[in-house]
Amino acid sequence: MIMLSDVTVRFGSRVILDNVSLHFPKNRTTAILGPNGRGKTTLLRTLLGQQKMNSGLRHAPKIVGYVPQAVMLAHPYSALDIVVMGRAASLGLFGRPDKKEQNIALEAMARVGVAHLTDTPFLRLSGGERQLVLLARAIATGADVLILDEPAAALDLHNEMRLLDILTDISQESDKSIIFTTHNPNHALNVADDVLMMMPDGSTIHGTVNETLKTDNLTRLYGVDMQFIRLDNQAEEQSLVIPSFSLCRKCPAASVKF
Numbered sequence: 001m002i003m004l005s006d007v008t009v010r011f012g013s014r015v016i017l018d019n020v021s022l023h024f025p026k027n028r029t030t031a032i033l034g035p036n037g038r039g040k041t042t043l044l045r046t047l048l049g050q051q052k053m054n055s056g057l058r059h060a061p062k063i064v065g066y067v068p069q070a071v072m073l074a075h076p077y078s079a080l081d082i083v084v085m086g087r088a089a090s091l092g093l094f095g096r097p098d099k100k101e102q103n104i105a106l107e108a109m110a111r112v113g114v115a116h117l118t119d120t121p122f123l124r125l126s127g128g129e130r131q132l133v134l135l136a137r138a139i140a141t142g143a144d145v146l147i148l149d150e151p152a153a154a155l156d157l158h159n160e161m162r163l164l165d166i167l168t169d170i171s172q173e174s175d176k177s178i179i180f181t182t183h184n185p186n187h188a189l190n191v192a193d194d195v196l197m198m199m200p201d202g203s204t205i206h207g208t209v210n211e212t213l214k215t216d217n218l219t220r221l222y223g224v225d226m227q228f229i230r231l232d233n234q235a236e237e238q239s240l241v242i243p244s245f246s247l248c249r250k251c252p253a254a255s256v257k258f
Ligand SMILES: Nc1ncnc2c1ncn2[C@@H]1O[C@H](COP(=O)(O)OP(=O)(O)OP(=O)(O)O)[C@@H](O)[C@H]1O
Pocket: 011, 016, 034, 035, 036, 037, 038, 039, 040, 041, 042, 043
């Protein structure tokens, strides 16, 4: 379980988190949605203890798996080195990674489909490959809480599907709590139990996907018209949500009906 209680974070006079209380329980996956610059990364960094709070309390487990949007490196580490680093917190200050740690890292790399990249210098990887290696690092921690900052942002469609499958798999292990940010509300529909909408006016809406992910909330969140499309030709009825601008603008009106 990871939580914030009455937390405020300001940058100068700008309030990013205003007396926020949030509780992310075990066995729940939460998608965080919000416009650019609203404070999603700041919220994740606050949960991780990396962001100074102006007030409030944070409670988190000792080890949290984290997939940041990017990492800065001064040393030419290989992809495997980066994933082995995920074991560091479990080893303590003087622990050195041994064969067992390396095997855990290799398993995590195989799980996300980057086993072929073990010896490649991390800084030579593409944006999507880096994201997958960082996902492997988070998995290798074995942490019960995983925090992922736009984990699908650089992924091709196949790897996006793999990511969503992996998140679904992990969420089915007991006692896991997954928190991720995304600009695609369909990721919330696909894998999340709960959604936290960080609204442009500074307020938040937090609840189950079924109760919260509604057209009017999404339209207010992004400032563009959103529409749910029901796909009832599936075994069970499913839906996806799209912004109205994604409809084909050049097609005859009849061809864009769903
Ligand atoms: N260390 C900092 N000092 C000053 N301002 C900051 C700092 N970190 C973030 N900000 C500002 O706080 C705001 C929120 O940033 P944050 O990265 O949390 O947004 P976000 O919701 O994750 O955005 P995006 O969707 O574009 O990734 C931004 O306007 C950003 O410029």
